[in-house]
Amino acid sequence: MSAGPSWGGLPGDPPILPHWIGNRPVLTADGRDPAWIDDLAPATGRVRARIARGGPAEVDAAVGAARAALTGPWAGWTAAARAELLDRAAALLEARLDELAALEGEDSGKPVALAARMDIPRAVANLRFFAGAARHDHTPCHADGGPGRRLNYTLRRPVGVCALITPWNLPLYLLTWKVAPALAMGNTVVCKPSELTPATATALAAALAEAGLPDGVFNLVHGYGPEVGAPLVAHPGVSLVSFTGGTATGRSVAAAAAPSFKKLSLELGGKNATVIFADAVDSEAALDAVVSGAVRAAFTNQGQICLCGSRLLVEGRAYDRVVGRFLQRMAALRVGPPEAAVDMGSLISHAHREKVEGYLRLAREEGGVVVGGERPSPAEAPEGGAFLRPAAVLGLSPRCRVATEEIFGPVVSVHRFEDEAEALEQANLVRYGLAASVWTTQLDRAHRVAAALEAGIVWVNCWLERDLRTPFGGVKESGVGREGGDWSLDFYSEVRNVCLALS
Numbered sequence: 239m240s241a242g243p244s245w246g247g248l249p250g251d252p253p254i255l256p257h258w259i260g261n262r263p264v265l266t267a268d269g270r271d272p273a274w275i276d277d278l279a280p281a282t283g284r285v286r287a288r289i290a291r292g293g294p295a296e297v298d299a300a301v302g303a304a305r306a307a308l309t310g311p312w313a314g315w316t317a318a319a320r321a322e323l324l325d326r327a328a329a330l331l332e333a334r335l336d337e338l339a340a341l342e343g344e345d346s347g348k349p350v351a352l353a354a355r356m357d358i359p360r361a362v363a364n365l366r367f368f369a370g371a372a373r374h375d376h377t378p379c380h381a382d383g384g385p386g387r388r389l390n391y392t393l394r395r396p397v398g399v400c401a402l403i404t405p406w407n408l409p410l411y412l413l414t415w416k417v418a419p420a421l422a423m424g425n426t427v428v429c430k431p432s433e434l435t436p437a438t439a440t441a442l443a444a445a446l447a448e449a450g451l452p453d454g455v456f457n458l459v460h461g462y463g464p465e466v467g468a469p470l471v472a473h474p475g476v477s478l479v480s481f482t483g484g485t486a487t488g489r490s491v492a493a494a495a496a497p498s499f500k501k502l503s504l505e506l507g508g509k510n511a512t513v514i515f516a517d518a519v520d521s522e523a524a525l526d527a528v529v530s531g532a533v534r535a536a537f538t539n540q541g542q543i544c545l546c547g548s549r550l551l552v553e554g555r556a557y558d559r560v561v562g563r564f565l566q567r568m569a570a571l572r573v574g575p576p577e578a579a580v581d582m583g584s585l586i587s588h589a590h591r592e593k594v595e596g597y598l599r600l601a602r603e604e605g606g607v608v609v610g611g612e613r614p615s616p617a618e619a620p621e622g623g624a625f626l627r628p629a630a631v632l633g634l635s636p637r638c639r640v641a642t643e644e645i646f647g648p649v650v651s652v653h654r655f656e657d658e659a660e661a662l663e664q665a666n667l668v669r670y671g672l673a674a675s676v677w678t679t680q681l682d683r684a685h686r687v688a689a690a691l692e693a694g695i696v697w698v699n700c701w702l703e704r705d706l707r708t709p710f711g712g713v714k715e716s717g718v719g720r721e722g723g724d725w726s727l728d729f730y731s732e733v734r735n736v737c738l739a740l741s
């Protein structure tokens with residue numbers, strides 16, 4: 239694990255994660271003595287770094303730097319130059335993939351192998367994808383009234399300073415998902431990563447500086463949500479807010495952004511259904527493949543992905559076979575230190591593990607049967623870590639609290655349905671609507687169910703297959719707006735129509 243300061247950090251014992259304002263590491267913006275937040279490694283409980291604890295002064299300085307940069311040299315950069323910058327930053331991250339994966343594993347508790355396979359490659363892909371999008375972007379032109387009358391053409395303009403606020407579960411993956419399109423469209427940014435997983439945001443700041451980004455275009459303020467996130471959202475110099483996090487926080491972000499009509503995108507919580515029809519498991523091989531998909535959907539990243547399938551809905555006549563195999567597979571998952579060959583690492587914190595365990599107690603109180611969900615033995619995982627074995631909750635109504643509230647951990651509630659109508663009723667009864675995965679071999683059913691599910695994303699016979707050109711986002715209390723592909727370009731730009739009278 240990392241001994242010295244992480245990329246972009248400052249030396250110290252433990253190392254220091256500074257803010258980045260105007261392309262420079264900064265501890266305080268107003269000369270006061272710095273305050274600190276301990277950055278804990280959840281798998282050991284050890285303090286791995288000290289985070290500069292920002293506040294309104296740093297937010298103000300970062301927004302000021304970002305505003306100034308809007309009229310600096312950056313304003314004259316062509317789309318091709320911005321694309322080259324993103325490609326250079328992508329290459330720098332890719333060259334340090336192993337180091338970044340280890341950093342993400344240490345900071346979040348996730349398996350390093352998962353970060354090396356998913357988080358960091360996806361961060362690199364985000365930068366490259368939006369470099370390509372900037373290169374290939376085009377806007378419409380409408381000629382009206384015959385030759386020589388009126389010509390309408392559409393310009394994309396940067397929106398201004400973008401506030402980009404991210405959660406702890408996919409730190410670099412989600413931050414680059416916002417930073418790349420914002421820069422591709424010529425904006426400047428102030429980022430506020432989660433105080434629980436700040437390390438790779440600091441590394442991104444260093445990579446962008448090394449790639450040649452002008453001063454003030456990328457700014458980063460570390461700290462707690464109420465002390466940094468809230469003043470950032472409310473700041474009059476900010477024109478756009480892209481927030482990914484919990485639904486309750488999203489509600490206060492929306493309220494704070496509303497008075498000044500900031501452009502707003504909210505990617506919030508989920509309680510996603512994995513719906514398995516009996517026709518999908520009509521052979522042993524099919525049963526194996528479908529259950530593998532359901533286990534992956536349930537427990538990847540310790541169940542801490544907004545898209546995780548935390549409700550398993552199974553058709554009655556296949557229920558025993560599917561659930562039996564699911565429990566077998568679940569029991570075989572290896573839980574342990576992030577750097578070991580494991581399927582699951584540590585949860586993000588002890589407090590979060592207690593919240594998840596609280597739901598397992600609630601499940602028992604509500605009359606359910608809990609399988610798994612124990613703390614692993616010291617032989618499996620270090621005692622100081624926030625480890626928890628995966629759990630399934632059986633025998634509860636799909637309307638109970640455990641089956642309808644977002645737990646955001648390795649817990650799946652299992653339910654039985656008898657026909658398609660009941661499957662849809664169960665899938666749609668929660669207040670969330672982010673994603674769903676449906677497993678069936680019947681083509682007409684696949685289309686029918688995909689159309690009737692209340693979710694922004696429906697996977698059929700797969701889960702977490704992502705094409706970055708597609709719209710991403712949720713309905714109901716899972717969010718407002720879509721990002722991805724052209725949806726990101728539209729969100730991170732203002733389109734202006736110009737009408738030219740030619741006669």
Ligand code: NAD
Nearest residue numbers: 404405406431432463467468483484487505506507508544
């Ligand atoms: P959170 O809402 O607690 O925090 C998210 C970010 O918001 C953090 O950086 C936090 O410091 C900041 N914040 C907190 N209070 C704020 C305020 N008042 N104003 C502005 N910013 C504030 O979420 P979390 O616990 O970090 O992440 C888990 C949640 O994120 C889950 O609900 C999960 O479903 C959701 N999530 C959603 C998506 C998606 O794409 N829909 C992706 C990942 C995670």
